[in-house]
Amino acid sequence: MDQLPLSGGNIVTILLAFFIILCVLLGVRIVGQSEKFVIERFGRLHSVLGPGLNLIVPFLDRVAHRVSILERQLPNATQDAITKDNVLVQIDTSVFYRINDPARTVYRIRDVDSAIATTVAGIVRAEIGKMELDEVQSNRAQLIARIKESVEDAVDDWGIEVTRAELLDVNLDQATREAMLQQLNAERSRRAHVTEAEGMKRAVELQADAQLYSAEQIAKARRIQADAEAYATGVVAKAIQENGLEAAQYQVALKQVEALQALGAGEGKHTVVLPAEAVSAFGDAFKLLKGRG
Numbered sequence: 001m002d003q004l005p006l007s008g009g010n011i012v013t014i015l016l017a018f019f020i021i022l023c024v025l026l027g028v029r030i031v032g033q034s035e036k037f038v039i040e041r042f043g044r045l046h047s048v049l050g051p052g053l054n055l056i057v058p059f060l061d062r063v064a065h066r067v068s069i070l071e072r073q074l075p076n077a078t079q080d081a082i083t084k085d086n087v088l089v090q091i092d093t094s095v096f097y098r099i100n101d102p103a104r105t106v107y108r109i110r111d112v113d114s115a116i117a118t119t120v121a122g123i124v125r126a127e128i129g130k131m132e133l134d135e136v137q138s139n140r141a142q143l144i145a146r147i148k149e150s151v152e153d154a155v156d157d158w159g160i161e162v163t164r165a166e167l168l169d170v171n172l173d174q175a176t177r178e179a180m181l182q183q184l185n186a187e188r189s190r191r192a193h194v195t196e197a198e199g200m201k202r203a204v205e206l207q208a209d210a211q212l213y214s215a216e217q218i219a220k221a222r223r224i225q226a227d228a229e230a231y232a233t234g235v236v237a238k239a240i241q242e243n244g245l246e247a248a249q250y251q252v253a254l255k256q257v258e259a260l261q262a263l264g265a266g267e268g269k270h271t272v273v274l275p276a277e278a279v280s281a282f283g284d285a286f287k288l289l290k291g292r293g
Contacts, residue, residue: 026058067102081128101159
């Protein structure tokens with residue numbers, strides 16, 4: 001079967017069809033969810049295409065940059081820094097960021113990761129230099145917040161958002177480690193001596209309290225005894241006042257008789273020699289007792 005020669009009109013139609021297909025292919029851009037396209041027209045920034053189906057002008061517009069907007073992590077970095085009290089430390093840091101404005105990122109900075117890493121290193125050294133070693137160790141969360149804030153301010157012109165900054169570790173040189181260990185041991189020894197001294201002081205205080213309590217109880221007993229004797233004396237005085245001298249003589253006679261009975265109740269044989277006045281006194285006592293009875 002012989003092929004028919006193409007006429008001029010058919011050729012134009014075919015070329016036109018190819019041109020339309022090419023325009024469609026060049027003019028339609030599908031952007032992924034995690035990307036943004038930077039479009040240039042005649043070498044200048046024209047627009048930024050977001051995720052989805054986008055149309056551009058074929059042959060005039062071109063995709064100059066494909067920028068990922070996913071969160072990125074810089075490689076862990078280690079930099080030396082000197083604290084306010086002149087201690088050399090090594091700081092391990094990690095920074096997470098994402099690109100919010102691709103136009104500013106691609107036209108204002110060439111190497112984003114290197115620029116952010118350099119910025120972080122300088123800010124870390126500056127912040128560490130404002131703090132003493134103990135503050136760096138104890139206020140790590142505050143230090144991280146200050147580093148993150150400073151980095152955010154520095155990279156804002158690049159269209160970058162710092163999502164997180166981490167201070168992974170603070171390392172010391174061997175000489176500083178040994179000095180800190182000696183200081184720690186000295187502090188432990190001091191605390192042990194202080195605890196022992198406080199224990200001894202407390203023991204002395206308790207012993208003094210016990211002696212004071214004993215003295216107070218003895219004084220209280222003596223005071224009670226003195227009150228009892230004073231009460232007895234008052235009773236006798238009241239009896240003498242109410243009954244006269246006879247009551248007093250009666251009490252004296254009663255005591256004399258009780259003493260004589262106790263003397264006579266002793267074991268063995270005793271010879272008791274009494275003066276005549278004592279015999280007379282006992283006689284008077286017996287008379288009083290007889291009269292009372």
